[in-house]
Amino acid sequence: MQLNISPGKKIGEVAFGKEKLILRAIKLKDAEGCIKFFNKIIKEGARVLLAERVDLEAEKRWVKSKVEALKRKRALTLVLENSNGEICGIFELRKRTMLKSKVDHVAEFAVSVDAKYRGKGLATKVAKILFKLGKKFLKLKLIRSSYAERNIASAKLHKKLGFKITGRIPKGFKIGRKYEDEVLVVKELE
Numbered sequence: 662m663q664l665n666i667s668p669g670k671k672i673g674e675v676a677f678g679k680e681k682l683i684l685r686a687i688k689l690k691d692a693e694g695c696i697k698f699f700n701k702i703i704k705e706g707a708r709v710l711l712a713e714r715v716d717l718e719a720e721k722r723w724v725k726s727k728v729e730a731l732k733r734k735r736a737l738t739l740v741l742e743n744s745n746g747e748i749c750g751i752f753e754l755r756k757r758t759m760l761k762s763k764v765d766h767v768a769e770f771a772v773s774v775d776a777k778y779r780g781k782g783l784a785t786k787v788a789k790i791l792f793k794l795g796k797k798f799l800k801l802k803l804i805r806s807s808y809a810e811r812n813i814a815s816a817k818l819h820k821k822l823g824f825k826i827t828g829r830i831p832k833g834f835k836i837g838r839k840y841e842d843e844v845l846v847v848k849e850l851e
């Protein structure tokens with residue numbers, strides 16, 4: 662059966678201690694929530710792809726591209742919203758932009774969780790939900806991802822989710838003034 666996920670669609674609730682977080686698809690109105698979330702992650706110096714704070718116009722364009730990709734079943738971007746209505750996690754699977762390619766069974770995984778919500782199994786729990794949905798919604802067989810070598814939390818998360826290391830790109834990340842290898846990982850979906 663076909664799975665349909667429209668922008669803003671609620672996927673479910675995820676318990677975090679006593680708090681109930683809402684897991685839902687991204688929607689156009691998320692630009693302000695996303696910019697707040699990403700700028701916090703950048704400020705803490707996390708080993709993520711994004712290097713600089715972004716402005717609202719750029720964030721609106723980013724959110725719009727994600728909403729359009731969701732509608733075209735090229736990507737699945739889910740946000741976690743806390744009880745104050747703030748975004749506290751973003752989870753994504755995205756295919757390459759090329760249509761009808763020979764890599765259409767593959768998507769890239771991206772994940773970030775607000776510092777307040779880390780270390781309690783949240784990313785593991787939500788990523789598993791995302792992968793199940795991604796398999797059906799995007800018709801995936803393979804998920805690829807990567808992380809900076811010294812991003813211990815990300816390395817552990819990927820291992821726990823069943824990713825296997827397939828290679829590395831020497832100096833693939835520039836963190837501050839130093840370079841770090843990018844570790845490439847892949848997970849086959851059952």
Ligand SMILES: CC(C)(COP(=O)(O)OP(=O)(O)OC[C@H]1O[C@@H](n2cnc3c(N)ncnc32)[C@H](O)[C@@H]1OP(=O)(O)O)[C@@H](O)C(=O)NCCC(=O)NCCS
Nearest residue numbers: 707772773774779780781782783784785808814815817818
């Ligand atoms: C990576 C990240 C998403 C993990 O989120 P999380 O909700 O804390 O992850 P989980 O609680 O599900 O933990 C997954 C594993 O990582 C471990 N872990 C989490 N944070 C850790 C830390 N700071 N140091 C060491 N291990 C850590 C957990 O113990 C767990 O492994 P274990 O069960 O074998 O012990 C989160 O740290 C984050 O958003 N970091 C900043 C952005 C980022 O680096 N994103 C990934 C880019 S590739």
